[in-house]
Amino acid sequence: MSFSLAASAADAVVRAAAEGDATHNPVLPETPDLIWGAVCFLVLLIFFWRAVLPRVKKLLDERGEAIEGNIEKADVAQREAEAVLAQYTAQLADARVEAGTIREQARHDGQRILAELKDQANTEAARIAANAQAQIEAERQAAVVSLRSEVGTLAIDLASGVIGESLTDDRRSAAIVDRFLADLEASENAAGSTAPASGAVSS
């Protein structure tokens, strides 16, 4: 029952819809329809062609340029950064080389100074030693001279004491002492040169 009602209702609707179109075949065009459709198309065509698309094209070009410009800018910045980096690296290498040479120079200088100082010290030491020797020699000479006179006096005193007679006659006593000492030196020299011989003779 309800189905047949629904079906008849659908039928009615379809027929109503079809009757609207049934006055003319939908595939056959009407002249005003064509004309106004063409007018719409032309209006839109001119609108898109002359107004919208040129703007879009301009925008796209601008956008492309902006992007390219940015890329170029970034490239330039990167190149600059690379150049600066290379420069710094070169400077750093230079500085390293310089530091190396300076260090080497300093080492050489140090060695040279050390050697000089050593030489100086050696010569100084030699000079001091020579001085000391000369002084010692001088003092020995002085000691020998003073000893000689003192020994003479002492020996004369002793001898005068022993023989009970003054031997203070200077001229004579000095002659005696001198002769004694000369004998002493001569015997000493002879002993020094003939010591082995005397040894051989004594045995």
Place this chain on the structure above:
Amino acid sequence: MLIRFIAVLAIILIFWLGTRKMKVVPGRFQSLVEMGLDLVRVSIAEDLLGKKDGRRFLPILTTMFFMVLFMNLTGIIPLLNIAGTSVIGVPLVLAVVAYVMFIYAGVRKHPGSFFRNSLFPPGVPWPLYIIVAPIELVSTFVLRPITLTLRLLMNMIVGHLLLVLFFSATSFFLLLGNGFSLFAVGTLAFGFAFTLFEILVAVLQAYVFTLLTTVYIQLALADEH
């Protein structure tokens, strides 16, 4: 007819506003407009025709796409309720434009040899031309504009009829009262579903119409048929 003028005005208004002050970094509305234009420019024209030819035919293709799209969409906009393309005038005009365009493209590219290559494709053994030539003649020069027109027209008419059917049935059942209100709920739901479906069909048909026109132009431009 008024509906078409409204659609034309809507297109002009939207694209005028959308492209009036275009910035390199787009705002929301501009992005949306650009997305629509890019659909035609990139995924239809440049993909199929290449950059150079794509630019040549872009104004016509863009116009076709948005005209069909907006006139399809009037079918589901309240108070308009009928697609501008569901009367044969617009589809026929557009199909004729497409027809003229692809023949023009072919003749410009291969003056003298376009029709011969279209009817007698090179590389086919000559006895077969007896069969091939009429087929090519009919399919290329007769059926293409007809199918373009009828595909769009019938899709829109049928969509419109379906919606009319469902919503008329809904009000019919409601007026009938008592137990039939339940049917009204069902038909209303279907009517709603088909309204959503019509949006899909509207976009799809606009895309298909433009795409096929582009393909015809591409075939006409191609060196070998």
